[in-house]
Each structure stands twice: as structure tokens, then as C-alpha cells.
Amino acid sequence: MATPSVHSTHLSTTHSFSKTYTPSITLLAGIGVQGDCHSGQTTKHQAQSTSNASAPNLRQVHLIPYELFQDLATHSFSIQPGELGENVTTWGIDLLALSKGTYLYFGAGNDAPIVQVTGLRWPGKGIERHKKGLAEKLVSRENGGNVVCKAGIMGVVIKGGAVKTGDMIRVAAPQGDRVALEPV
Template identity: 70%
Template sequence: MASPYVHSTHLSNTHSFSKTYTPSITLLTGVGVQGDCHSGTKNQKSSQSTTDSSTPNLRQVHLIPYELFTELRAQNFVIQPGELGENITTTGIDLLGLAKGSYLYFGSGDDVPIVQVTGLRRPGPGIEKHKEGLLDKVLLRDGAGRTICKAGIMGVVVKGGKVNTGDMIRVVEPQGRKVGLEPV
């Protein structure tokens, strides 16, 4: 398998459902994506988060694997990167299989941006409004009745810097007992 990399980067300064492609984004430590409507140190009010704006923002950066778009295309849903509101579209990483607290290093060298994984993005009614029938493809139940959220993961910026389309991604999972991702 090829090394994981950034397929594309996206942002929106308004609370629109989709985000616009840009060749790079700038991550701000403890804040999120510079110029993106979801950046901030405190929780943003949305249908997916608590209305308590004093809690830390665990949803500073949204990442989706490009492989999801390929899977959806096979089910007759043509979705482009950025269309589901992600900031970073990745290739070559099982994002949903990462442990909580995993670190994603973007680029090469020692001085690179770092995002720490906080949990899953739980898709809501906006996805269904965007494309009818899509919610059932990204929010499923397994054989044991557990909810499976396939709409990407969320993270916080541990170290800021520029993330470029094409940057390599290095994953470092936490030591010791691994905790699976839950919606945040």
C-alpha cells in the first residue's frame, strides 16, 4: 500500500454544508483551520454538539478518507471531496480504525502540523438534505446493533502549520491500551 497522504484540503468561512477546495489550509494550535467557520477553542453550536459553548472544541478539524467517496460512488452516490464538509481528505489511512488520541503528522521533517484524533463525526440530517438516501450509507448498524459512523473523524490541532494537498501523513497511535473512536 502507498504511503498515506493528503488528497485535498477544504474550508468555508460560513456554516454551509460543503467546503471549498483550496490547495492548502493553515492549522492554528488549539483553534482549528484558519478562516474556517468551525475553528475556535470552545465548542461551536450545531445540531451535532452540545449547546454549552464553554466546553472545549473537540471538532476543530474534520477528516474523511477518499476511499469513502469511492465506496459511495459504487452505490450510485457521486460525492466530491469537500462536499461532506471535511477540511482534509486523506488517502491510504483507515481513519475510522484509529485509536482515540492518535496523532496525525502532516508533511515531512520535524516541524510539521499535528492533529490529535478526538472521535468520530456523527452525521446528521444535513447529510440527508444534501443528498437523499446518503445518511443510510454513512450511518449504519452492525450485526450487534452498534452504530457505525462512516462520515470521517474529528481532531484538535496540537501543533499548527500549513497542510498542503499532496503532503504525506504519518500516524502515531497512543501507547498502551487502545480506545476506539466514539462520536464527538
């Protein structure tokens, strides 16, 4: 696989489905992406905030692999980075194979921003409204019956800083046994 890197970065100040490309985003520790509608210490996801507005925000940063868009193109879906609402489009990382608690370091040096993986993004009704038939391509069942969500992963900001298109990403597995990702 390619060297893990940031393909592109995106944000939206409103709860629109897609996010707009920007050459860099600023991560704020414990908050999320500066200026993004989902930033905050408590949940900002519209469906979750109505049921428990004081729940911790485990969805501060949304990441999707660019390779997903390539796969979807083979099924006649033309999807562009940011279109599915992600903040960071990655390249060269099998995001779905990461363990809960994995640390992602963006850029080089000791000042690298850090995101800790919290879980999977469940592809909700908005994905199907966005493009008919897309939801079934983002949820599948393995041979053992386990549900696989392909709509990216979510994380929280451990250390803030700028994340730029082209930044390298270092992946550090957490200590202990691997914990499979579940929707958050």
C-alpha cells in the same frame, strides 16, 4: 494500502454544508483551521454550541478518507472532496480504525503540523438534506449491533502549520490500550 497522504484540503468561512477546495490550509494550535467557521477553542458546531457554547472544541479539524467517496459511487452517490464538509480529504488511511488520541503528522520534518484524533463525526440531518438516502449509507450496524459511523473523524490541532495537497501523513498510535472512536 497506499502511502498515507493528503488528497485535498478545504475550508469555509460560513456554516455552509460543503467546504471549498484550497491548495493548502493553515492549522492553528488549539484553534483549528485558520479562516474556517469551525475554528475556535470552544465548540462552533451549530447544534452543540446552542446547548453548551463553552464546551471545548473537539471538532477543530474534520477528516474524511477519499476511499469513502469511491465506495459511495458504487451506491450511485457522486460525492466530491469537500462536499461533506471536511477540511482534509485523506488517501491511504483507514481513519475509522484509528484509536482515540492517535496523532497525525502532516508533511515531513520537525515542523510537521499535528492533529490528535478526538472521535467520529456523527452524520447529522444535514447529510440527508444534502443528498436523500446518503445518511443510511454513512451509518450501519456491525454483526454485534455496534453502530458504525462512516462520515469521517474529528481532531484537535496540537501543533500548527501548513497542510498541503499531496503532503504525506504519518500516523502515531497513542500510548496504552486502544480506545475505540465514538461520536463527538
